[in-house]
Amino acid sequence: MVGRPSIEGTTGNIDGPIMHLSRLLAAASAALMLAATAAMPQAAQAREIVGFSGNYSTGTVVVKTSERSLYYVLGGGKAVRYPVGVGRAGKQWTGTSMITGMHLKPAWSPPAEVKRDKPSLPNLIPGGSPRNPMGAAALTLSGGQYAIHGTNVPDSVGGFVSYGCIRMYNADVLDLYSRVSFGTSVVVTP
Numbered sequence: 001m002v003g004r005p006s007i008e009g010t011t012g013n014i015d016g017p018i019m020h021l022s023r024l025l026a027a028a029s030a031a032l033m034l035a036a037t038a039a040m041p042q043a044a045q046a047r048e049i050v051g052f053s054g055n056y057s058t059g060t061v062v063v064k065t066s067e068r069s070l071y072y073v074l075g076g077g078k079a080v081r082y083p084v085g086v087g088r089a090g091k092q093w094t095g096t097s098m099i100t101g102m103h104l105k106p107a108w109s110p111p112a113e114v115k116r117d118k119p120s121l122p123n124l125i126p127g128g129s130p131r132n133p134m135g136a137a138a139l140t141l142s143g144g145q146y147a148i149h150g151t152n153v154p155d156s157v158g159g160f161v162s163y164g165c166i167r168m169y170n171a172d173v174l175d176l177y178s179r180v181s182f183g184t185s186v187v188v189t190p
Helices: 015-039 112-117 170-179
Strands: 048-051 061-064 069-075 078-083 095-104 137-141 147-149 160-162 185-189
Touching: 069 170, 078 170, 137 170, 147 170
Parallel strands: 061 185
Antiparallel strands: 048 078, 061 069, 069 078, 095 137, 095 185, 137 147
């Protein structure tokens, strides 16, 4: 039986050096992926299950504006808490609403008030565009003026930043989207 040429140019088996090189490349690749994962923002981990009290039914969404937190009530004294961006001064609202629309990668048309303040905005920004302020998903609320939605500006989450909508990290709004349905009650408190 004739052997294959080795790395050194003599006949023999090359599986040893190739396997060693393959292992080195696999280890380097794994290290790079781990480093990239560690460097990525972990917005989805911003949500957490917390103790929650109040006279709310299981499945209710409660937004506490002053805390800049949204709670999805699990029942049994527990809720999922998400950080959110809320209305800036003069744009906040309180009350009870319900989810009347559920949209993934929605297109966005700026409301008249936003267009008046920012006339350079286009009349329509397609869904999935990095310029679209609705992000990955939107849960529209009865009345049609406000929504709970994702954002392509994650630094805005946690602030008083919107015209009254509730902003969430994209990963978090997708998580909430999977938990709610049409008609889910939404309570916004000061």
